Amino acid sequence: MGYLVLARKYRPQKFEDVVKQEHITKALANALISGRLAHAILLSGPRGTGKTSIARILAKCVNCESGPTAAPCNSCRSCKEITSGHAADVFEIDGASNNKVENVRELRENANYMPAHSPYKIYIIDEVHMLSDSAFNALLKILEEPPAHVKFFFATTDPNKIPITILSRCQRHDCRRVDVDSIIKHMALLCEKESIDISPEALTIIAREADGSIRDALSLLNLIITSTTDRIGTEQIVDILGGLDRQSLFDVSQAVFDQDAGKIIEIIARLYDRGQNMIKLFSELLEHFRNLLVIKIDGSTGTLCDVSEFELNAMREQVKNIPQIYIHQILDVLFKEEYTIRQSSAPKLAVEMAFIRVIQIRPALSIETLIEKIDILQKGLTEKPPAESVSYPEQPPQTFGDDSKPAPAPQNQIPPNVTPDLTPNIIPDARDYQPPGAENEPPVAEVKEDNPTPIYEDAPRMNRQKVQIKDEPIEKSWEKILTTVANENPALAACFSDSQLKKISDNQLEVLFKTKQFNIKYANRDNHPSIIQNACSQYFGNAIQVSLSGRQAKSKSGMAQKKEVKTLENETLNHPLVEDAMKIFNGKIVEIKIL
Ligand SMILES: [Zn+2]
Structure with missing residues (x-):
């Protein structure tokens, strides 16, 4: 025998030799053993997956002298003839070149004659979907009432082109793509x-x-x-x-993880010089990063990655210390660049630019890390004694025992309304307030105790009850109240770092903010007033009215408003909460909206 190419030399001769199509070979073997093999069998699937090989083995199984059997002997006359491709009773027809109705008519006439020496006449029609409509119609007639000694084994890469009338008369088996x-x-x-x-x-x-x-x-x-x-x-x-060496893919991904742009450009240049198609390279890299992500998600099996065991281990090693979310970010950028690369007249440059964008990604923190950081931040806020930051050294400590000497009521106080709800309900407008005259906060001493303007005042004066006086300094009381607030809303407690408990009289507390309009506005938002209210009521054991005071607006001129907006923006930028948020999320401020 002359030289045989590997594909022919090692063509499967029994079902066990067929690679990765066990679902079909087992089903066919069972059908043969139980004597229930259909008279027409359709094998579909991608090219080179074993359809024709299975059809030939099946022909042997049916016509073997020891058959029908699931394990043909490969030594009898029928088996040998089929192996050599010269069987008298097995007809291999190429559907692409014999697609006319005349060819099928000829087949029908031939099929009526009994087989030469085998139990069955077998017609293997490859690429059966290539038959013309009239040829299919002619085939349908014999499929409807086939002679008992005839079997049809069809193979196709495109079953969708086969008429439903034919499909419904076949037992269909789909070959899988081989991994x-x-x-x-x-x-x-x-x-x-x-x-x-x-x-x-x-x-x-x-x-x-x-x-x-x-x-x-x-x-x-x-x-x-x-x-x-x-x-x-x-x-x-x-x-x-002219293919791509797989190591280069690993080199690129490693350079991405190392954020080494120079190395990536060097690898791309090397592959380009070697004649590598840049669009194909990019597709391979996309799939490579996809596999890395899948392995990061499901590192134990790797069944969802069509790669060798050798590569699977290398991938596991490479992503061991890489956060999943970072690989996700990389894939996001690569996907966005794919269209540009495909359309580009300079794909090498486009691939380089895509990876430079990938390098510029700042690895995102995982959700777990973020939650951990927020927890630490909240803990820090809760543990931070707010009273320290609002203490006014110039003012002597005021105690709640000093009930007989109430501080003077603020001027221009908004008259109390009669709503029974204790929740403060006056939302101030930022433009009602005069921003500090300078960029920096004015010194604490400038806050005139006698001249605060109420920002909002909790109005209801019903159910007046005297506050139960606690025997501790007012700063201490305020600190405890803020600790309660912090448990419910740490950010709100932080905003009170700018405040001071000014006085207490009857069932009313007055809180004075120093200068930060941002904080006053924040304290008035949403359900914040009721949180403060509840914390105070809980501390003193009675329903307490709380009024928040700041400084009065002096002017509403255009210039003053602009200045005010500017000051609010500066305060926002320098606010510790904003700074912390930027630090945690690696963020930057794009826009400040005055609400
Ligand atoms: Zn045999």
């Missing part, structure tokens, strides 16, 4: 039998180039074997096939 690892193992086995010295990396490149087709993989392997006499390594494969 890279299975192709590699199959090739490694053949290389061992043929004493071919080839590296696992080289087999990986061939398997990926084959794109799920065993036949293509063996054809490529054949090409390489005949092209070189040395040990086959990655370089020979890349030279012969």
Whole structure:
């Protein structure tokens, strides 16, 4: 026998030899054993996955002298004839070149005659979807009432083009695309039998180039074997096939994780010089990063990645210390760049730019880390004694015991309303307030105790009850109240760092903010007034009215308003909460809206 290419030499001769189509071979074997094999069988699936091989083995199973059997002897006359391709009773027809109605009519006439020496006449029609409509109609007639001695085995890569009338009369089996690892193992086995010295990396490149087709993989392997006499390594494969060496993909991903733009550009240049198609390179890199993400998500099995075990381990190692969310960010950028690269007249440049954008990503913190940081921040706020930051050294400590000497009521106080609800309900407008005259806060001493203007006052004066006086300094009381507030809303407590408990009389508390309009506004938002109210009531054991005071607006002129807005913006920018938020989220301020 002359030289046979690998694909022919190692064509499967029994069901066990078929790679990765066990779901079909088992079903067919069971049908044969139970004597329920259909008279028309359709095998569909991508090219090179074993459809025709299965059809031929099935023909042997049916016509073997020891058959019907699931394990043909491969030594009887029928088996030998089928193996050699010259069987008298097995007709292999190429549907693409015999697609006319005349061809099918001829087949029908021939089918009426009994087989020469086998139990069945078998028609294997490859690429059956290529038949013309009239040919399908002619085929339908014989499929409707086939002679008992006839079997049809059809193979197709495009079952959707087959009329439903034909499909409904066939038992259909779908061949799967063969995964890279299975192709590699199959090739490694053949290389061992043929004493071919080839590296696992080289087999990986061939398997990926084959794109799920065993036949293509063996054809490529054949090409390489005949092209070189040395040990086959990655370089020979890349030279012969012009493919991409897989190590380069790992080098690029490592350079991305190291944020080494120079290294990436160097690798891209090397591959470009070697003749690598840049669009294909980018697609491979996209898939590589997708695999890295999948392995990060499900590192234990890696069944969702069509790569060899060898690469799987390398990928696991590479992403071991890389946060999942960072790989996600990288993929996001790469996907956004894909269209540009495909459309670009300078794809190399486009790929380089895409990766420079990837390098510029600042790795995001995981949700767990963020929650941890927020917890620490909240804890810090809760533990921080707010009274310290609002103490006015110029003023002597005021105690709640000093009930007989109430501080003078603020001037221009808004008259109390009679709403029974204790929740303060006056929302101030930022423009009602006079911003501090300078960019910096005015000194504490400038706050005139006798001249505060109420920002809002809790109005209800019903159910007046005297506050139960606590025997502790007013700062201490305020600190405890703010601790209660912090438990419910740490940010709100932080905003009171700018405040001071000024006085207490009857069932009313007065809180004076120093200068920060931001804080006053924040304290008035949403349900914040009721949180403060409840904390005070809880502390004193009675329903307490709380009034928040700031400084009165002096002017509402255009200039003053602009100045006021500017001051509010400065206060916002310098506010510790905003600074903390920027630090945690690695953020920046894009816009400040005055509400
Ligand atoms: Zn046999």
